[in-house]
Amino acid sequence: MTKEQRLKKRHNAEKRFRFYGLASIFFALLFVLILVHNIFSKGSSAFMKTAINVEVFYDKDLLELEPGASEEEILEADFFDITIESLLKVYPAKNMDEEDALIELFTTDAEIEIKKAFLNNKNLIGKKINLEITASDDIDQLHKGNYPRDLPEDRRRISNFQLEIYDVLVENKTITKNFNNYFFKNGDSRDPEIAGIGGALVGSFYSILICLLLAFPVAVLASIYLEEFAPKNKITDFIEININNLAAVPSIVYGLLALQILLATIQLPRSTPLVAGITLALMTLPRIIIPCRASLKAVPPSIREGALAVGASKFQSVFHHVVPLALPGTLSGTIIGLAQALGETAPLILIGMVAFVVDIPSTPIDPSSSLPVQVYLWSESAERGFVEKTSATIMMLLSFLIVMNFLAVYLRQKFEKRWN
Amino acid sequence: MNNVKIKSKNLNVYYGEKQALFNVNLDLNEKEVTALIGPSGCGKSTFIRCINRMNDVIDICKVSGNIEIDGVEINDKNLDVVSLRERVGMVFQKPNPFPKSIYDNISYGPKIHGKGETKSELDEIVENSLKKAALWEEVKDRLDEPGTGLSGGQQQRLCIARAISVNPEVILMDEPCSALDPIATAKIEELIDELKKTYTIVIVTHSMAQAVRVSQKTGFFHLGKLIEVGKTEKIFKNPDNKMTQDYITGRFG
Numbered sequence: 262m263t264k265e266q267r268l269k270k271r272h273n274a275e276k277r278f279r280f281y282g283l284a285s286i287f288f289a290l291l292f293v294l295i296l297v298h299n300i301f302s303k304g305s306s307a308f309m310k311t312a313i314n315v316e317v318f319y320d321k322d323l324l325e326l327e328p329g330a331s332e333e334e335i336l337e338a339d340f341f342d343i344t345i346e347s348l349l350k351v352y353p354a355k356n357m358d359e360e361d362a363l364i365e366l367f368t369t370d371a372e373i374e375i376k377k378a379f380l381n382n383k384n385l386i387g388k389k390i391n392l393e394i395t396a397s398d399d400i401d402q403l404h405k406g407n408y409p410r411d412l413p414e415d416r417r418r419i420s421n422f423q424l425e426i427y428d429v430l431v432e433n434k435t436i437t438k439n440f441n442n443y444f445f446k447n448g449d450s451r452d453p454e455i456a457g458i459g460g461a462l463v464g465s466f467y468s469i470l471i472c473l474l475l476a477f478p479v480a481v482l483a484s485i486y487l488e489e490f491a492p493k494n495k496i497t498d499f500i501e502i503n504i505n506n507l508a509a510v511p512s513i514v515y516g517l518l519a520l521q522i523l524l525a526t527i528q529l530p531r532s533t534p535l536v537a538g539i540t541l542a543l544m545t546l547p548r549i550i551i552p553c554r555a556s557l558k559a560v561p562p563s564i565r566e567g568a569l570a571v572g573a574s575k576f577q578s579v580f581h582h583v584v585p586l587a588l589p590g591t592l593s594g595t596i597i598g599l600a601q602a603l604g605e606t607a608p609l610i611l612i613g614m615v616a617f618v619v620d621i622p623s624t625p626i627d628p629s630s631s632l633p634v635q636v637y638l639w640s641e642s643a644e645r646g647f648v649e650k651t652s653a654t655i656m657m658l659l660s661f662l663i664v665m666n667f668l669a670v671y672l673r674q675k676f677e678k679r680w681n
Numbered sequence: 682m683n684n685v686k687i688k689s690k691n692l693n694v695y696y697g698e699k700q701a702l703f704n705v706n707l708d709l710n711e712k713e714v715t716a717l718i719g720p721s722g723c724g725k726s727t728f729i730r731c732i733n734r735m736n737d738v739i740d741i742c743k744v745s746g747n748i749e750i751d752g753v754e755i756n757d758k759n760l761d762v763v764s765l766r767e768r769v770g771m772v773f774q775k776p777n778p779f780p781k782s783i784y785d786n787i788s789y790g791p792k793i794h795g796k797g798e799t800k801s802e803l804d805e806i807v808e809n810s811l812k813k814a815a816l817w818e819e820v821k822d823r824l825d826e827p828g829t830g831l832s833g834g835q836q837q838r839l840c841i842a843r844a845i846s847v848n849p850e851v852i853l854m855d856e857p858c859s860a861l862d863p864i865a866t867a868k869i870e871e872l873i874d875e876l877k878k879t880y881t882i883v884i885v886t887h888s889m890a891q892a893v894r895v896s897q898k899t900g901f902f903h904l905g906k907l908i909e910v911g912k913t914e915k916i917f918k919n920p921d922n923k924m925t926q927d928y929i930t931g932r933f934g
Contacts, residue, residue: 358726400818490710493740494741561776561777563775564777564779564780565738566735566738566771566773567773567777567778567779567840567843568776568779569735569738569766569782569845570733570735570766570770570771570773571767571770571789571793571843571844571846572763572764572766572767572788572790572793572794573763573790573793574763577793581789581793586780637732643789670761
């Protein structure tokens with residue numbers, strides 16, 4: 262082989278390698294794009310909800326309320342009759358079947374919405390007002406274009422008569438799309454149009470908070486002791502190996518552990534953020550200790566020697582010099598550990614967070630859901646409305662993870678000190 | 682001839698299985714500069730790290746034998762290393778200022794030893810230490826800037842000032858100029874000459890010329906043994922030992 266041939270071969274090898282590298286990056290990005298596109302195209306519509314403009318007449322006689330009624334009286338009053346009256350005014354129905362079909366266009370919570378509007382403005386008695394009443398899940402999906410209306414009637418959940426009403430409503434512009442505050446405010450529900458991630462958000466928040474409060478101090482103290490104070494012998498080697506192994510233990514095993522110890526033995530309340538937080542803390546502990554020790558290890562020994570040489574004790578050299586320098590790495594490691602915990606599903610399913618919880622938890626010992634478990638729950642539901650809600654919840658979860666990861670990077674870059 | 686300040690008797694050091702120092706008997710005089718020379722890995726640094734017990738940091742390191750400062754045994758398990766290191770300062774091969782301000786670098790030592798109760802006392806200590814380290818004029822207007830932002834030579838003088846700040850009796854210097862350029866080296870050497878009026882100084886160096894310039898006494902180490910020790914003039918002009926002769930003339934090492 263001549264010199265030129267060898268040179269050419271070398272250049273070709275380099276070109277090939279560049280091509281392989283670019284191709285892999287292209288594929289990786291392609292899959293990310295497909296995933297993001299899939300989630301966004303399915304989920305973005307969940308942030309809007311369909312509502313139908315209804316004229317409500319707060320009839321004094323039907324409500325059996327006098328002007329100036331107290332809050333309790335209003336809460337006890339029956340709004341069912343005026344709800345039906347108001348809803349039936351939207352379209353002329355000829356018989357009972359048609360009336361039922363008409364009422365089915367609205368959410369089952371229509372009565373509550375009408376009551377709430379009245380509670381906000383108690384002077385409405387005997388007056389008429391236009392309210393945006395949330396439409397049923399089927400109408401919502403139809404209006405968002407997710408529902409195929411060209412199916413034969415017997416295979417459709419929406420009857421021909423209901424479609425007829427819908428078309429009239431669209432023509433009159435009484436059907437509208439608004440921001441879906443229910444999605445953020447409400448707890449879970451069997452009716453997709455009023456189901457929300459409020460309960461899951463609060464549950465996840467409490468779980469992660471408890472996880473942070475338990476795991477962070479323990480992990481930091483453990484890493485400082487292991488890295489700076491512990492003698493290097495067989496026992497510490499054994500502990501080190503075990504920490505690394507624990508970080509790789511499948512999360513479902515921690516769920517089983519929590520089930521046995523926290524629920525069966527200690528008898529903590531099931532399905533609660535408290536138990537979830539403790540379980541996640543157990544799981545996150547080794548995952549925080551590892552980056553924590555790495556950042557302590559990254560502090561150059563010369564800093565420790567410098568401190569010791571002016572007469573600082575071991576404790577002073579560690580807490581005055583080493584720990585502050587390792588703090589940015591420690592914090593970002595913790596945040597990434599928490600981000601992993603936030604997305605963890607399997608152990609939470611085992612400790613009963615998969616239960617159907619409608620109420621939003623007010624304390625960490627109330628039954629609750631959490632974001633990833635909510636995704637799991639809704640992804641199993643048949644209703645079309647839950648498909649978009651599943652994707653929208655994933656979007657929320659992903660945005661929290663992205664924010665946390667950015668925070669970790671920011672903290673590290675902002676506060677990391679450089680030395681030569 | 683000055684009094685003996687530090688006295689080592691039958692000093693042996695082991696790193697695990699490996700013995701690093703063999704029966705070293707060496708006297709270091711008060712308010713004098715003693716230079717330790719020898720090829721890499723001969724045990725000079727190990728020796729000076731015994732004087733302020735820095736070897737304690739290394740788990741596998743075992744020290745046997747005696748070191749006395751002013752007649753008091755320091756290689757003693759019950760001795761408080763914190764107060765020992767207050768009396769015996771150290772400057773390292775690579776400048777290692779704390780990643781803090783110049784002021785905090787100097788004031789850290791006095792603070793942890795409870796010297797300088799008030800701000801003005803601390804200010805005075807910082808100023809004096811920097812003046813003694815010949816750095817005051819260069820940094821007096823930027824004491825709040827990070828110490829790591831100084832040049833290499835300035836950083837090393839900052840480390841010397843840091844060692845001085847706790848008012849030690851002995852200063853150990855482990856190749857303090859090996860990371861510096863000739864101009865910065867000259868400044869440090871001038872400084873050492875000045876400092877020996879107040880402190881007992883032990884300096885490890887790879888530069889024969891430096892040993893000749895700064896020291897009054899020189900010890901030559903080889904493979905963990907102290908081969909020869911004596912007045913610097915004598916060691917470099919007329920050594921007793923053949924190995925010393927070979928080393929200082931550059932035939933090995």
